[in-house]
Amino acid sequence: MAVASRFMCTTLTHHGFSSTTHRTHLGHAQLTLSSRKNQNFHCSVSASDATKTSSVKETIIPWGCDIDSVENASALQKWLSDSGLPAQKMGIERVDVGERGLVALKNIRKGEKLLFVPPSLVITADSEWSSPEAGEVLKRNSVPDWPLIATYLISEASRMKSSRWSNYISALPRQPYSLLYWSQAELDRYLEASQIRERAIERINNVVGTYNDLRLRIFSKYPDLFPEEVFNIDSFIWSFGILFSRLVRLPSMDGKVALVPWADMLNHSCDVGTYLDYDKSSKGIVFTTDRVYQPGEQVFISYGKKSNGELLLSYGFVPREGANPSDSVELALSLEKSDESYEQKSELLKKYGLSESQCFPIQITGWPLELMAYAYLAVSPSSLSGKFEEVSGSLDLDVTSPKQLNRRLFLKQLAVDLCNSERRILFRAQYILRRRVRDMRSGELRALKIFDGFRNLFQ
Ligand SMILES: C[S@@+](CC[C@H](N)C(=O)[O-])C[C@H]1O[C@@H](n2cnc3c(N)ncnc32)[C@H](O)[C@@H]1O
Structure with missing residues (x-):
């Protein structure tokens, strides 16, 4: 098992x-x-x-x-x-x-x-x-x-x-x-x-x-x-x-x-x-x-x-809500092709074994440091200020509500339980991630420097 x-x-x-x-x-x-x-x-x-x-x-x-x-x-x-x-x-x-x-x-x-x-x-x-x-x-x-x-x-x-x-x-x-x-x-x-x-x-x-x-x-x-x-x-x-x-x-x-x-x-x-x-x-x-x-x-x-x-x-089962400390959902992030620093950023990602599109596991208790580093890099173009609004706008995670489900069947109930637990994680992640990335607007951040800083933390 x-x-x-x-x-x-x-x-x-x-x-x-x-x-x-x-x-x-x-x-x-x-x-x-x-x-x-x-x-x-x-x-x-x-x-x-x-x-x-x-x-x-x-x-x-x-x-x-x-x-x-x-x-x-x-x-x-x-x-x-x-x-x-x-x-x-x-x-x-x-x-x-x-x-x-x-x-x-x-x-x-x-x-x-x-x-x-x-x-x-x-x-x-x-x-x-x-x-x-x-x-x-x-x-x-x-x-x-x-x-x-x-x-x-x-x-x-x-x-x-x-x-x-x-x-x-x-x-x-x-x-x-x-x-x-x-x-x-x-x-x-x-x-x-x-x-x-x-x-x-x-x-x-x-x-x-x-x-x-x-x-x-x-x-x-x-x-x-x-x-x-x-x-x-x-x-x-x-x-x-x-x-x-x-x-x-x-x-x-x-x-x-x-x-x-x-x-x-x-x-x-x-x-x-x-x-x-x-x-x-x-x-x-x-x-x-x-x-x-x-x-x-x-x-x-x-x-x-x-x-x-x-x-x-x-x-074929879903533990009751909140009971599984290992519960996680994958969050897919990718660099914007239109980003004027795209080449430079993807080179940097490659250097650290990451690609332009990357999945990160997120849990209700948090996410890997790499995710924040990646997010900072993604939203930190050389022309810093102009891009922030745009990118944090795209942080509207797509948390699709399951349709009103018919509870008659057991398998449908399972799906509801799963969707609820995944949605809970994603809503929380969305909230925190949006706030953190928005906070960057006020700072004088150098994208690549920050990314390097984060990398050093987990190397
Ligand atoms: C290895 S078998 C365990 C024995 C099984 N209960 C049986 O009667 O044959 C695994 C199956 O048990 C059930 N199961 C195991 N742990 C469960 C849990 N925490 N909640 C609900 N069902 C569970 C699931 O149907 C799973 O596919």
Whole structure:
């Protein structure tokens, strides 16, 4: 779960997976990215020109369970303990945060190691296939870890009871909360004000492109091993949805990515700072608590210091407003082409490894020093006074209000939560940034000197 979504993107794109168009049962063809007006200072790129896709259909995957089912979870617990999981201080229960989660059955101390899931109960790219020929074919074709594990999961799931992972797969959600299940129209409409819309579209296109690549290069050549009734875009959307929301990267196993049954029942809390990892001494996957838990309390881990948008993108939830100290929004700044000092400024930016258009993460608590340096540079032309008014005018950050949203559906509520949290950050940033840049009008500032001064601060 701590695995970064970025990992997925690089994995898919690094290995030459092309994105070709394929219409899916979900109404996902190649999704369209387009940007709004080209502004100097802006916070989001959005468009609503691609609303042609149909609404999302429920995809029926013949395995897994309802997202809040604890019945299959009991079978999972039994199978895990029969297969070598040591006695646990936690049990799977229905919970207030995250539908199902792990709840303390006994007192748990701060600093205690929990779980101890042995490597034999973990799914990685090296796991043994029930159909060894299928695994061989993928490895011969150098399929990278993410698509390999996604295909493995489908292959094992389709074997139902005859797979050794059957109890695990039966307890996985049949439809994980995931932006992969949102149609283009929903992304355009509900995430209009958020940059997460672009990230979601890229991600969906990556998954569709990866599936198409596997289909063309491998599945179509071995239809007996990879029949289309099983290995299709719907099953890939499911398996990637599972990977995005459950795969963990284990630093002590050289960053290996793994699905860790049992550990993947832990939900995320922004208040804890404890992560899953392989523990060399106990030879199992563990985490160390950073607080005490009483019996009946839900136990949490951290999925990483992610913004609300990133949490929505990978895990399909948004923490309640103000709860996430790592929440941030990207602010895009760029130099005005018409600035008479444009060349000089872009040379200077290049010297420091920055470009004429630059994105900066801003948080409710502040932003990187570099952002202020960049803003000062951008608004400090050689003819200082004449330009200030103009540039601070362009500091009207484009904070588009989401439309009056229909709250009937859960996903729409998520979008509202996300927009609110991002808007809160942007409004505050806009206020402070405008004031600071306006203050400069009264000063005798030398743009390049100031920029150099700021650079010195963070070098
Ligand atoms: C690794 S799984 C955790 C187990 C999951 N609750 C289950 O029942 O299978 C990650 C998923 O749990 C849910 N989740 C985790 N933390 C959450 C939180 N703080 N708030 C809401 N949902 C959460 C999300 O649906 C997420 O995609």
